[in-house]
Amino acid sequence: MKLISWNVNGFRALQRKMDVYQWLKETEADVLCIQETKMHRDQVEFDTPGYFQYWNDAVRKGYSGTAIFTKKEPLNVIYGMGIDVHDQEGRLITLEYENYYLLTVYTPNAKRDLTRLNYRLEWGAAFTEYIKRLDQHKPVIFCGDLNVAHQEIDLTYPKSNAKNSGFTEEERTDFSRLLNEGFIDSYRTLYPNQKGAYSWWSFQFSARQRNVGWRIDYFVTSQRLKDQITDAKILREVAGSDHCPVELDLAE
Template sequence: METYSFASWNVNGLRAVLKKEPSFEEIARELDADILALQETKLQDGQVSLELPGYTQVWSYAERKGYSGTAVFARTEALGEPLSVRHADSLLPFAGEGDAAQLVAEAATEGRVCALEFERFWFVDVYTPNAKEGLARIECRMAWDDAYRAFLKGLEDETGKPVITCGDFNVAHEEIDLKNPKSNRGNAGFSDEERGKFSELVAAGFTDTFRLLHPDETGAYSWWSYRFNARKNNAGWRIDYFLVSDSIAGQVREADIRSDIFGSDHCPVTLTIEL
């Protein structure tokens, strides 16, 4: 077995992060991950050029400018080139028919998935659609969650390889995962519907790696509103995750939240695993 380190970060606009100190490249070097996954890059092709020597870069762009988007940087020496790459349109065969299929197809234009196949595993970076204020986009969110769960299981079934998926899932699963569960009950990110779909994902055979190793840890959050001094007061939510196929959950060695790293309203989350 080899030990691999992974990191995931919703950067909430990569161009904005690139203008800050420490630089994005410095943060990437500090994380020193074999794979670094980003969400909400808010880029179009060619808008930035990153100097990350030794990493293969895979990008997924939204058709809408300045919106959504994902990227994965994989250390070539550790992993080799990806055997195959898939994007959000690969969810469409799992989206059913009718309204659900149409909603998933709409979300699939938003650059929300980078799925890379390696020799020993699949690595899937996701930026899950936000249900929006008043749950205005909840139907899309429910359809997406169903299709995404089926897509991950499809990768397992098709190739026989375990799946590691990470990203901004836009849901705090349990009350322990946000500072103010009672006042947020029913709001986007903590609705019964979204929490239920996350429970279905776990039940389908995926392990929340942070809770596996830190089952009772409170105050562990990955996102804070820019309002009300939320980060200073640690009034946050844990909505960024690493999930792994249950078959490899016993090989997880570390799962952490890097709240010491700034530059976005989210902080990176990390995983160390033997494969």
């Protein structure tokens, strides 16, 4: 099973740059999870023969939002985590299948001046509890822009970013707590020492061309799925956003 996740930084903008459905067919992905759609579903025409569509829009237009396109119809679909304060921005979709849960998630950004750090940490704690509850029933696969570079190896300049949004001690610790509850970062599990493996680059200073970036897009799975992971990839060659897609290949 091939799963791809991509923060598209505006779905309508992406459509102007590429034929998204044609690209999806060419990938032969079983599932595409996207984040930061920045739209409401009724603002775009997008047909995907062969794929079911699920969208979770933010209340505020032009902001946040997630979607999943999947070949296999789920047993159940859950939008949000059932906590009103956390369910206004369209940041989470859960698909339930017979043997696992699949989630797309767009974690809140703490903001450059860290004014949203406390909310970011509240979200993180609530999300961890949510996936722990799911994991009690069946294994969990979740993916998306988690807005945190977990380790120093996951960004080009760790020392100068130590107190910046996405690399604060608090955000990194939040992600460590989640992993310690029985989950694994699929890419680092397979490639623990791989340097220069980034999924986001600033639009400034030719950062992408120079590969000055951060790895903040992930596939995380329940620990007990570890032996089913056949590969985890960062699809750096795919343009269209300031993020590139990431991929998880699983043996079913």
